[in-house]
Amino acid sequence: MPSEPTRLAGMRPITVGLIEKCLARPGGQSWGSPLVVALGARGTGKTALLREISDRCADVPHAQVDFEKEDWGNIEPRELLGHLAFELSRHWRQFGRIAFPRLWLCMLVVGSPVEIGDRRLALRKLREVLAQNQPLEQNREAVVDVVRLAGGIGGQSTPGWPEATDLLLRGLSWYDRRRLLGKIKGLPASSGSREDFLIEIARWAQGDEDDRSAADATFCDAFLADLRRAYSGVNRARRTLNAAVLLDNTHTPGGQAFLRVLAEARRRAGPEHDPLAVFATSRGWNPDWNESWHPPTASGVDEPERRRPSTERTNGLSWPRPRTASDVDDDWAGPAPAHGRWWPWYLIELGTLSQDDTVDLAVVHDIHPTSRLPGFVHRLTDGHPGATTEVLDLIARTYDRSNPTSLRSVFHLEFPRLREYLLQDFPASSREDLITASAAQDVEILFHREILSLQMPAGEGALFKTLSDNLWLCAEPGEGRYALHPLLRRVLLGELAAREDDHDLNWDRVHTLCRDFYERNGRAVSARYHDLALGNVADAVGHLRKPFDGELDVRQAQAWLAELDQITAAPNRLDKTAEPYDQVQAHAGQWADELDSTLAWLLVSLWLARDPLGDPGGTLDSTIESSFHHLAQGRGRGSMLLHERAERYR
Structure with missing residues (x-):
């Protein structure tokens, strides 16, 4: 299995500059840092990045969760908040111990044996829980703050109930207090209303989806309110850096649910910023980002550089695609954190080393x-x-x-190992279709059933969505199309080449279907691409020879080179044990016409050279150079471009 990079090449703007900005407290104040999420397909360094961030946060209150470990993938947000609070409430040398009294109160209520169907019995059970302090021993020492801040609850009486509930409600904004109290039907005006509110939290936790969401929201509001309190008052001077939460693999249901709850809680809080820096990773696109971001594969197809960051304007708003490490310094330049245009998210795309x-x-x-x-x-x-x-x-x-x-x-x-590692995100039912689809230059092939007989029950749209959501698609420059990530495609093509001759969709059959489809639709260059994949050098040479019947002007030379590049990008299943020159000699063949012979040698040499495994030693460079120079002789003004191309192989 591919390992995480042993050294984070090119990540310094994130691991130094961005972390310092997010942890900083200008003027001792919380400023509302965005939720930072690093995106990338498998093996793109997300976990290594988070490991580096964890090392830099070693002396700061921090908590870390991997949603693909320890059965966190489907955890309820309120359960995860309890785990994070446990970690953050450890004693930190400079920062002391952060207390979470509001959150612990919510946990005590939800975790207690409350009979939510009988109000009188529920009240008695809650009093017993607070009187006996039974759950306190399970929630570490910080839970004692509930008792202290609630006014010293004890015995069978209820002094402290109003204080305990008021403590929780004071952590919520005016809007949220009204919203949550309004959910309690027929709330009495007596002092028992506070007790009813606690019972209602317990009921929500056991209710339908809307009720559970309300419970999660209350827990998150309490969590953030406790953090804001922890960084105010007498503790303000020594707590000079924000606390940090590190979340790996948040593409899981539990990870997406938690990020959603946290982002919504921050929106509700408005200008009441919290002292929390959040760094997360994701192997897939989160639909919640569609409100203010475009996926990596949804913009930039007409850019000169495939992975250059861009923005698109939708409904009058400028929505960026995920940033790269090279963008971070500019995005966050200046004395004040430049978070306004990103809030509540700041997405960074990983995956490509220069x-x-x-x-x-x-x-x-x-x-x-x-x-x-x-x-x-x-x-x-x-x-x-x-x-x-x-x-x-x-x-x-x-x-x-x-x-x-x-x-x-x-x-x-x-x-x-690479094959199993990269393909594990795709169910067995879709792997065969994916292998077949790898024959084409782009994923357009998925939507032409006359080419492929897809085995997926849900059809081509589901496979395209899987590729997109798992960040395995690349927007091709200037082509308005999407292609598989070259590494994933190389692995899939290896699987296609390995199919037996009696397979209905073996290498020859698939490329023949593709060639015939493009030929019928008047796309000759794409058809010749698949001809070359089939080893049909003659038809490719016949197509490329046409402009050489006379002189080439500059425009014609540019168009011819573009077609040459597209055709010679065709995959091959040539013998990788043979010497490259012997391969060229065998496949270029014998030609009576000198021009045809030169074109054939150039075509096959480039075909092999463009495959990293075809000629790793560069032994064909001199053949390619001399072929370009030979073609350029006496070809008019366009010959200049052929000579320039030859110099690349000197």
């Missing part, structure tokens, strides 16, 4: 930064952090520098 980041990681593995190896790894993994770390580790342990072709074995050694 070539420089890959070089930095290679150095950690004792790989020379100027060698070809970092570039090979970056192309092979498309900058996927976990896979990059794993491949670099394998190279450091197994690579024979005297034989560059041996780099091919690195991927094959890692392939089985």
Whole structure:
């Protein structure tokens, strides 16, 4: 399984600058930091990032939860609030112990054996719970604050009941006090009304979905009110940094529910900011973000750089897509925290290491930064952090520098683990469809049943949504289309190539269906793409030869190079044990016409070279360079672009 990156390349703006901003208390005041969420597919460094943040928060009151461990995935928000409060209420050297009296009161009431169907019996049971203090022993020492702040409840009498309930209600805004008290039907005007309010909390916790949501909201309001109180008064001077909550894998139902409850509680609080910095990670898109953010795959398709952050205007508002680590410093520049336009969320997209980041990681593995190896790894993994770390580790342990072709074995050694790791988010019923769909350049193929016979009962829309929600789609620049993440597609293509000849949708059958579909629809370049995947070099050469019947102007040369790039991006299932030059010689074939021969050699050489495993040592570069120069001779003004392209392979 790909490991989390051993070093967080390029993450310093987050692990230093952003954390300091969110923990800071300008003028000793809470300022309302947003809920920071790092997004990324599997293996993109989310857990490693949270681990680094945890290290930096070591001396600050903090609590951490992984929603994919310890059965937290479906936890109720109020239960999780109790866990977080337990952790935050530990004794911290500078900050002391944070008390949560309002929250503990809610927990005492909900956790007590209250008969919610009989008011008189319920009141007696609540009095017994508070008198005996039985749950207090289970809730650590901080729960004693309930007794102290409630006025010293004891015996069978009820002094302290009004104080205890008032303490809770004072933690809520005027709107919430009115909202919650209004939910109690026929509330009497006597002093017993406060007791009825506590009974109502217990009833909500056992009620329908709306009632349970009301209980969660009350718990969260109490939690934040306790935090605000803890950072005021005599404690204000020593509590110089906000408390922190670190939440891993919040794409789970429990994680999404908790973030929703917390965000809504902050909205209700309005200008009453809380001293809490929240850092979360997610492997999927949360629908709650649609109000003010666009998913990574919902904008930016017409940008010159595929992953450059952008905004779209909808209903007169500018909604950004998730930011990147390189955006953080600018977003948060200035003396005051620049949180207004992001609030209540600040989303950061992880998942792509730059070539420089890959070089930095290679150095950690004792790989020379100027060698070809970092570039090979970056192309092979498309900058996927976990896979990059794993491949670099394998190279450091197994690579024979005297034989560059041996780099091919690195991927094959890692392939089985990588396949299971990346595909575990997809149910078995959809894997076969996903493997078949990987043949096409983009996921448009999912919506053409004349090409594919999808096995998923829910149809192509469900598979597209699964890919999108799990952040495995990339918006292609200038094409207005979405494609699979290159690393995931490489794994899926390996599965497609491994299908037996008698499989109804084997490699040849799928690519033939795709080619014929694009041919019928007048998309010749896409058809030639699939021809090349089938090893049909002749038809691809025939298409690319047409502009060379005369001179090329600049526009024609640009269009021809674009078509060449698209066609030679075709996948292959060539023998990875053969030498690259021998592969070119075998597949380019013999041609009577010199132009056809040059085009065939260039086409096949580029086809192999664009596959990171096709020619990892770059042995075909000289062939590609000379072929471009040869084609450019006597071709008019457009030849300049061919000569320029040749220089890339010098």
